[in-house]
Amino acid sequence: MQRKYKLLLMLAVFIAAYFLPLGGNxxxxxxxxxxxxxxxxxxxxxLLCLVxxxxxxxxxxxxxxxxxxxxxxxxNANRILSYGVASISGTILAVCSCTVMPLFAGxxxxxxxxxxxxxxxxxxxxxxxxxxxxxxxxxxLELGIARAAGAVVFSVIIGLSMSLIFGKEDxxxxxxxxxxxxxxxxxxxxxxxxxxxxxxxxxFLVFANFAPQKxxxxxxxxxxxxxxxxxxxxxxxxxxxxxxxxxxxxxSAVDKIERISRSQIIDIQPVEGIYTSIWKLRWYIAIxxxxxxxxxxxxxxxxxxxxxxxxxxxxxxxxxxxLLFGGVLVAGFLLGRPGHEAMISSKWISSLVGGNxxxxxxxxSILGAFMYFATLTEIPILQGLMGAGMGKGPAxxxxxxGPAxxxPSMLVINSIMGFRKTFVYIILVVVFSTxxxxxxxxxxx
Numbered sequence: 001m002q003r004k005y006k007l008l009l010m011l012a013v014f015i016a017a018y019f020l021p022l023g024g025n026x027x028x029x030x031x032x033x034x035x036x037x038x039x040x041x042x043x044x045x046x047l048l049c050l051v052x053x054x055x056x057x058x059x060x061x062x063x064x065x066x067x068x069x070x071x072x073x074x075x076n077a078n079r080i081l082s083y084g085v086a087s088i089s090g091t092i093l094a095v096c097s098c099t100v101m102p103l104f105a106g107x108x109x110x111x112x113x114x115x116x117x118x119x120x121x122x123x124x125x126x127x128x129x130x131x132x133x134x135x136x137x138x139x140x141l142e143l144g145i146a147r148a149a150g151a152v153v154f155s156v157i158i159g160l161s162m163s164l165i166f167g168k169e170d171x172x173x174x175x176x177x178x179x180x181x182x183x184x185x186x187x188x189x190x191x192x193x194x195x196x197x198x199x200x201x202x203x204f205l206v207f208a209n210f211a212p213q214k215x216x217x218x219x220x221x222x223x224x225x226x227x228x229x230x231x232x233x234x235x236x237x238x239x240x241x242x243x244x245x246x247x248x249x250x251x252s253a254v255d256k257i258e259r260i261s262r263s264q265i266i267d268i269q270p271v272e273g274i275y276t277s278i279w280k281l282r283w284y285i286a287i288x289x290x291x292x293x294x295x296x297x298x299x300x301x302x303x304x305x306x307x308x309x310x311x312x313x314x315x316x317x318x319x320x321x322x323l324l325f326g327g328v329l330v331a332g333f334l335l336g337r338p339g340h341e342a343m344i345s346s347k348w349i350s351s352l353v354g355g356n357x358x359x360x361x362x363x364x365s366i367l368g369a370f371m372y373f374a375t376l377t378e379i380p381i382l383q384g385l386m387g388a389g390m391g392k393g394p395a396x397x398x399x400x401x402g403p404a405x406x407x408p409s410m411l412v413i414n415s416i417m418g419f420r421k422t423f424v425y426i427i428l429v430v431v432f433s434t435x436x437x438x439x440x441x442x443x444x445x
Contacts, residue, residue, distance in 0.1 A: 026343065027343075029341070029342065030333045030334070030336070030342040030343045031333060033332050033333065033336040033337060033340055033341075033342045034328075034329045034330070034332035034333035034342075035329075035332070036332070036337060036340075037328055037329070037331070037332030037336070037337050037372075038325060038328050038329055038332060040337065041325075041328050041372075048205075048208040048209055049205070049208075049209050050102075050321075050324075052201055052204055052205040052208070053100070053101075053102050053103055053205065054102045054313050054316050054317050054320075055201060055309075055313050056102070056103060056106070056198065056201050056202065056205065057102035057103050057105060057106035057313070057316050058102075058106070058309050058310075058312040058313030058316060059106075059197065059198060059201065059309060060103070060106035060107060060110060060198075061105075061106045061109060061110055061312050061316075062305075062308055062309055062312050063189075063194065063197070063305075063309070064106075064110060064194070072085060072116075073085075073086070073107055073111075073112035073113060073116040073117060073120075077113065077116065079115075079160075082113070082115075082116040082119075083115070083116060083119055083155075083156045083159055083160070085116075086116045086117075086119035086120040086123060086155065086156075086159060087119055087123050087127075087152045087155040087156050087159075088123065088127065088152065100120075100121060100124035100125050100409075101320055101324070101409055101412045101413070101416075102316045102317075102320055103120075103124065104117060104120060104121045104124070104413075104416070105316060105319075105320070105412075105416050106316070107120065108416060108417065109416075111174060113163060113170055113174070114162050114163060114166050114167075114170040114417070114421065115159040115160055115162050115163030115167075115170075116159055117159075118158060118159050118162045118425055119155045119156055119158065119159030119160075120155075120159075121404075121413070121425075122151075122154065122155040122158050122159070122404045122429065123151060123152065123155035125403040125404055126147075126151035126154075126155065126400065126403050126404045127148060127151040127152060127155070132144055132147055132148045132151075135147050135379055135399065139379065139382060139386070139395065140392075142392075142440075142444050143392065143395065143396060143399070146396050146436070146440050147396065147399045147400065150396065150399075150400050150436050151400065151404075154400065154429075154432045154433075154436070157428075157432060158425070158428045158429065158432065161428055162421070162424065162425060162428070165424060166420075166421055166424075189300055193296070193300050196292070196296055197293070197296050197297075197300070199289075200289045200290070200292045200293035200296060201289070201293060203285065203286070203289035204286050204289040204290055204293070207282045207283075207285045207286040207289070208282070208283075208286045210278070210279055210282040211279075212270070212279055213270035213271065213273075213275055213276045213279055214230050215227065215228075215230075215270065215271045216228055216230050216240075216268050216269065216270055216271065217267075217268070217269050217270075217271055218238075218240070218260075218265060218267070218268050219265070219266045219267040219268075220260070220264050220265055220266060221264050221265075221266060227271065228240040228258075230268075237259050237260065237261060237262065238259070238260045238261075238262060238265065238268070240258055240259075240260060319412075319415060320412050320415075323408060323411040323412045323415060324408045324409075324411075324412065325408075326408070326411065327372065327406065327407040327408025327409070327410070327411050327412075328372055328408050330407055331370070331371055331372040331406065331407050331408065332372075334370075335370075335371050346385065349367060349385065350385050350389050350390055351389070353367070353385070353390045353391065353394040353398075354389040354390060354391055354394075355391050355394075356391045356392075356393040356394070356437075356438065356441030356442065356445060358434070358438060360391060360393070360394045361393050361394050361397045361433075361434045361435075361437035361438045361441065362397075362430070362434045363394070364390070364394035364395070364397040364398040364401075364433075364434075364437060365397045365398065365400075365401040365429075365430045365431075365433040365434045365437070366401075366430060367398060367402075368397065368398035368399070368400070368401035368402030368403075368405070368433065369401045369402070369405040369406075369410075369426060369429060369430055369433075370405075370406070370407050370410075371402060371406065371407075372406040372407065372408055378398070378399065378402050378403055382395050382398060382399065385398075391441055391445070392440065392441055392444050392445070393437040393438055393439075393440050393441020393442070393444075394437055394441070395437070396433075396436060396437045396440045396441070397433045397434055397436065397437030397438075398433075398437075400429075400432070400433040400436055400437070401429050401430055401433035404429055405426060405429055410422060410426060413425065
């Protein structure tokens, strides 16, 4: 590091140490929120979500033929095919903005064009099927439909825009890296074998992270039995949203959010259905997929290939993990975990994103772009914000920018494709999210 930069860093550390209100309650609470968010992320998302994603990315980087990547995602690929596949990719992978990073890195460094690659980057977390279903169930059918349509359409528009802006530069990258001159070699494994290899890891990723059923049958001390949506829970309180007043009488009630002490509840059971049945079988399916992967690796891969796979996966992890953890700490310090306050008050945020003005939609898009959302957590956060007065337009703006971006993911994207491309990508996401929220809020005030 150059001497002047070391001096600036020392000066910044001195100023921070001198002026930071370390004894203030808000500062200490925000610092605790940052550490708790990092702990929550490490416990809930690293082992079962990020680690499998890294291995999938390593497999893409090492075993997927570069010729195949160029065929479907290269700069000269059929646009309808490449953008069509990229725009619906999230229906398969239930991932957040951070988990999709290693997958994006895998296809981009393998020779994918910047247009299809960024379309995949946006759509991966944005069109998560579980999140869209839960959005429609909790926040309203119109928001769920608008989120799904917006995610697909904007992934294509953003990808095409990136290709238009950086197309020439990207073709030079492809040529410089030698992707354009790749000779098509006879693959070591058949297409069916490759599909089984990746499918086994994707199945594990999906089912190991399968969200539990949220619709519950609840019986309280008064003898009332009712159906409600479990929004959040802690050691002492259930936070629920009523669906029906009484299951036996089948009388409807106005939807409302209520906090009930656990001591007031006699019994709580998930409503039986296909979703619940799949959830109960999730670990059997996940373990079966791991056994299938082990058999595939034993029969179709050499030891040297497995060593190379682990090395490439480790390289991705070393590149991405520090940036993700640093970004999560900053996001937790500024905004806190869902339902918890930090440096920036949620009430202050709600006061800025009420109504349907250009400013409120823009601020919602900016908030979503910088805040970290684990898969599905954006829904209870938005429910709280909407309950505090957030408009439907800004809510959609946040839904379209939030899952697709976060401060941690921005740092990683910058390390993969550089500052200029990252900056333009962020601007495109924020602008299109703002426009969509403004239009939606006009028709659904």
